[in-house]
Amino acid sequence: MKQSWIEHAATSGFPLENIPFGVARIRECTAVVTRIGDTIIDLQALAQHGYLNVNADVRETLSHDSLNSFMELGKEVMRDVRAQVAKIFAAENGKLRDHAEHRAHICMTEADVTMLMPVRVGDYTDFYSSRQHATNVGKMFRDPANALLPNWLHLPVGYHGRASSIVVSGTPIRRPKGQLMPADADAPVYGASRLLDFELEMAFVIGKGNSLGEQITTGAAEDHIFGLSLFNDWSARDIQKWEYVPLGPFLGKSFASSISPWIVTLDALDPFRLDGPVQEPKVLPYLEYEGEKRFDIELEVLIQPRGGEETLVCRSNYKNMYWNMAQQLAHHTVNGCNMNVGDMCASGTISGDEEGSYGSMLEITWRGTKPVAMSDGTERKFINDGDTVIMRGVAQKDGLRISLGEVRSEVLPAL
Amino acid sequence: MKQSWIEHAATSGFPLENIPFGVARIRECTAVVTRIGDTIIDLQALAQHGYLNVNADVRETLSHDSLNSFMELGKEVMRDVRAQVAKIFAAENGKLRDHAEHRAHICMTEADVTMLMPVRVGDYTDFYSSRQHATNVGKMFRDPANALLPNWLHLPVGYHGRASSIVVSGTPIRRPKGQLMPADADAPVYGASRLLDFELEMAFVIGKGNSLGEQITTGAAEDHIFGLSLFNDWSARDIQKWEYVPLGPFLGKSFASSISPWIVTLDALDPFRLDGPVQEPKVLPYLEYEGEKRFDIELEVLIQPRGGEETLVCRSNYKNMYWNMAQQLAHHTVNGCNMNVGDMCASGTISGDEEGSYGSMLEITWRGTKPVAMSDGTERKFINDGDTVIMRGVAQKDGLRISLGEVRSEVLPAL
Numbered sequence: 001m002k003q004s005w006i007e008h009a010a011t012s013g014f015p016l017e018n019i020p021f022g023v024a025r026i027r028e029c030t031a032v033v034t035r036i037g038d039t040i041i042d043l044q045a046l047a048q049h050g051y052l053n054v055n056a057d058v059r060e061t062l063s064h065d066s067l068n069s070f071m072e073l074g075k076e077v078m079r080d081v082r083a084q085v086a087k088i089f090a091a092e093n094g095k096l097r098d099h100a101e102h103r104a105h106i107c108m109t110e111a112d113v114t115m116l117m118p119v120r121v122g123d124y125t126d127f128y129s130s131r132q133h134a135t136n137v138g139k140m141f142r143d144p145a146n147a148l149l150p151n152w153l154h155l156p157v158g159y160h161g162r163a164s165s166i167v168v169s170g171t172p173i174r175r176p177k178g179q180l181m182p183a184d185a186d187a188p189v190y191g192a193s194r195l196l197d198f199e200l201e202m203a204f205v206i207g208k209g210n211s212l213g214e215q216i217t218t219g220a221a222e223d224h225i226f227g228l229s230l231f232n233d234w235s236a237r238d239i240q241k242w243e244y245v246p247l248g249p250f251l252g253k254s255f256a257s258s259i260s261p262w263i264v265t266l267d268a269l270d271p272f273r274l275d276g277p278v279q280e281p282k283v284l285p286y287l288e289y290e291g292e293k294r295f296d297i298e299l300e301v302l303i304q305p306r307g308g309e310e311t312l313v314c315r316s317n318y319k320n321m322y323w324n325m326a327q328q329l330a331h332h333t334v335n336g337c338n339m340n341v342g343d344m345c346a347s348g349t350i351s352g353d354e355e356g357s358y359g360s361m362l363e364i365t366w367r368g369t370k371p372v373a374m375s376d377g378t379e380r381k382f383i384n385d386g387d388t389v390i391m392r393g394v395a396q397k398d399g400l401r402i403s404l405g406e407v408r409s410e411v412l413p414a415l
Numbered sequence: 416m417k418q419s420w421i422e423h424a425a426t427s428g429f430p431l432e433n434i435p436f437g438v439a440r441i442r443e444c445t446a447v448v449t450r451i452g453d454t455i456i457d458l459q460a461l462a463q464h465g466y467l468n469v470n471a472d473v474r475e476t477l478s479h480d481s482l483n484s485f486m487e488l489g490k491e492v493m494r495d496v497r498a499q500v501a502k503i504f505a506a507e508n509g510k511l512r513d514h515a516e517h518r519a520h521i522c523m524t525e526a527d528v529t530m531l532m533p534v535r536v537g538d539y540t541d542f543y544s545s546r547q548h549a550t551n552v553g554k555m556f557r558d559p560a561n562a563l564l565p566n567w568l569h570l571p572v573g574y575h576g577r578a579s580s581i582v583v584s585g586t587p588i589r590r591p592k593g594q595l596m597p598a599d600a601d602a603p604v605y606g607a608s609r610l611l612d613f614e615l616e617m618a619f620v621i622g623k624g625n626s627l628g629e630q631i632t633t634g635a636a637e638d639h640i641f642g643l644s645l646f647n648d649w650s651a652r653d654i655q656k657w658e659y660v661p662l663g664p665f666l667g668k669s670f671a672s673s674i675s676p677w678i679v680t681l682d683a684l685d686p687f688r689l690d691g692p693v694q695e696p697k698v699l700p701y702l703e704y705e706g707e708k709r710f711d712i713e714l715e716v717l718i719q720p721r722g723g724e725e726t727l728v729c730r731s732n733y734k735n736m737y738w739n740m741a742q743q744l745a746h747h748t749v750n751g752c753n754m755n756v757g758d759m760c761a762s763g764t765i766s767g768d769e770e771g772s773y774g775s776m777l778e779i780t781w782r783g784t785k786p787v788a789m790s791d792g793t794e795r796k797f798i799n800d801g802d803t804v805i806m807r808g809v810a811q812k813d814g815l816r817i818s819l820g821e822v823r824s825e826v827l828p829a830l
Contacts, residue, residue: 151660154602155658164538188699189699248659251747256751335592
């Protein structure tokens with residue numbers, strides 16, 4: 001691990017090898033920021049004081065209220081900025097370290113800033129690419145002997161989600177109301193969802209678009225992906241169940257999705273690549289790919305009741321994906337669908353093979369039949385009002401830790 | 416009908432009572448425009464020359480490349496602009512009429528301008544609100560005796576669509592490729608869609624948003640709706656069929672949707688309101704509404720082979736809606752989902768009760784079993800390469816005609 005003059009624990013997950021991107025409100029302005037250890041670094045100020053050497057076009061994007069314009073400049077600009085930041089903050093470089101006034105203007109604590117939505121999302125797509133998750137859901141709601149639907153092994157199933165209600169970590173989530181069909185009732189009722197759930201997901205952010213009518217191949221896909229964030233695809237199971245046939249999930253999802261404030265670049269995650277799973281039956285040629293396209297990122301979900309302790313309810317891993325990002329993007333654009341900078345594609349719930357690695361309360365408690373014991377002695381079938389759901393992600397190997405940060409959201413009672 | 420000094424046929428559909436809004440490229444710039452008869456009126460130039468009296472904030476929005484900022488100013492501004500335009504162009508008002516130089520700068524023909532996408536669409540939702548369409552689809556693909564699914568009469572079924580691929584009338588549509596599952600095959604194949612279809616729809620545009628967590632009631636809904644456009648929800652039936660279970664339509668829709676360039680305000684359509692259909696079973700209280708919320712707008716679809724004549728294939732009416740816009744918007748936000756200015760909600764295919772009034776080739780040809788005879792002697796089961804699909808809409812009553820314009824798109828062969 002490279003050493004920085006910003007002191008931080010080896011376990012912080014934000015060493016000089018990470019250098020993620022986010023957007024913060026700082027002193028009434030917005031700025032593109034990065035993070036080393038617990039220190040937030042204002043890249044706009046870093047350029048203003050002459051440490052970060054970028055042209056006027058790049059510099060202008062560093063005061064925007066989203067990463068979109070910065071991402072639009074291309075990966076070479078992003079790579080140059082990451083490389084420069086790694087040098088400016090390297091242990092042996094005393095220039096900024098020894099200039100107290102500039103340092104005070106550039107380096108802040110998390111308490112000094114408000115992290116904002118990092119990207120302005122145009123379209124948001126949710127995939128369904130963990131085989132274990134699709135199998136669990138199929139077993140519960142359809143035929144246990146034929147849990148996977150016929151198309152599942154042939155294409156990365158996905159659907160369009162709601163972009164407007166994606167919010168950043170820290171934003172409280174209001175329990176949604178809607179139509180529910182109680183068991184054995186003749187007619188639906190109106191009320192607050194009783195089966196509020198999280199879904200543990202990762203999302204990738206488009207940094208380079210394509211024109212309408214043009215396909216993105218699996219080989220080109222990663223050029224279009226700027227980076228990754230943690231993603232909580234909030235789900236109201238009872239609303240979803242009544243509405244979703246035949247056109248798919250709608251209001252059971254669109255009340256909110258939560259993302260982490262840091263977009264971690266694929267470059268930072270490069271050491272954590274893995275070969276894919278064997279895909280049998282063989283996929284169609286447009287879904288074939290070369291190279292290591294899966295990522296080993298440890299994920300966990302915790303529930304913290306108001307005033308109480310965190311209870312770990314899930315340990316999973318982003319490697320539990322049957323379909324990788326390159327396949328998802330190639331499939332998404334096989335019909336010529338155009339991607340814009342800032343569009344997001346989430347993975348679908350990431351569940352592993354064993355109990356304890358399931359990425360939703362639906363699976364963890366098996367539809368509420370096996371409640372989870374909380375550290376305060378209470379139980380959970382789904383998420384209660386006042387609970388804070390926390391997702392964290394970290395890639396680690398040979399002493400290097402790259403954190404994806406966390407997404408943390410408290411559930412408020414229905415209005 | 417009010418008389419204008421701009422000469423136009425009584426049948427034009429763009430009298431002083433219409434005054435719709437669009438965006439055009441004019442001499443390398445963009446401007447918000449309206450239309451009287453066949454004359455396009457540059458509202459930015461109308462303000463610049465002092466005829467349209469608006470403050471600097473309003474005037475600034477008139478040079479944007481979408482209506483979003485103008486819509487965001489609120490309905491009072493829109494109403495004021497429509498009222499002023501009606502006066503400036505009234506037959507008895509000679510001020511602009513008699514100023515040839517100003518007139519040349521402000522008034523253009525369609526050939527002088529390029530009509531652009533009128534709105535920047537954030538999120539797009541497609542409903543499924545014509546009972547006859549849902550019944551036809553249910554009969555074809557599910558159980559003829561129970562064609563409507565259990566939720567259909569209780570809520571306006573809808574799903575999230577793709578916003579990025581909505582294009583304006585005149586934009587050619589590329590036949591999409593994708594995965595298809597041939598009948599009796601063991602595995603899917605990759606290829607161009609063979610079952611390319613249109614769906615005749617209307618879409619409403621959000622002019623006033625709501626905050627995340629806040630509901631819009633049926634009573635307030637129309638305050639949030641700026642106006643209506645024609646909407647062709649292109650569908651690749653074979654791609655859709657293989658992919659859509661369990662999460663709904665995705666690539667079978669996301670390759671393109673086409674809209675008309677003119678947004679016609681609800682104010683202009685006010686004389687064409689109708690009572691709703693009886694809704695039985697009774698809807699839940701949040702879906703109850705007062706007043707006339709359906710609109711009598713005659714719709715037609717024509718197919719024109721390259722170099723050939725138009726053949727009329729459908730005559731329907733926007734009144735063939737079971738769920739109205741107010742109910743759709745109240746349902747969409749019942750869970751607190753936030754709407755942004757520029758979001759679009761389409762109706763779903765608008766089919767009437769009789770053959771001849773069905774709004775898609777799927778229904779018109781009953782899955783291809785009853786081909787349509789074209790005026791050039793050929794037949795159509797679905798849409799061929801080189802066909803131009805044309806949708807038109809007009810509301811008429813007591814000599815007043817309000818046109819929705821048209822949406823016209825040629826289908827190009829797959830790449």
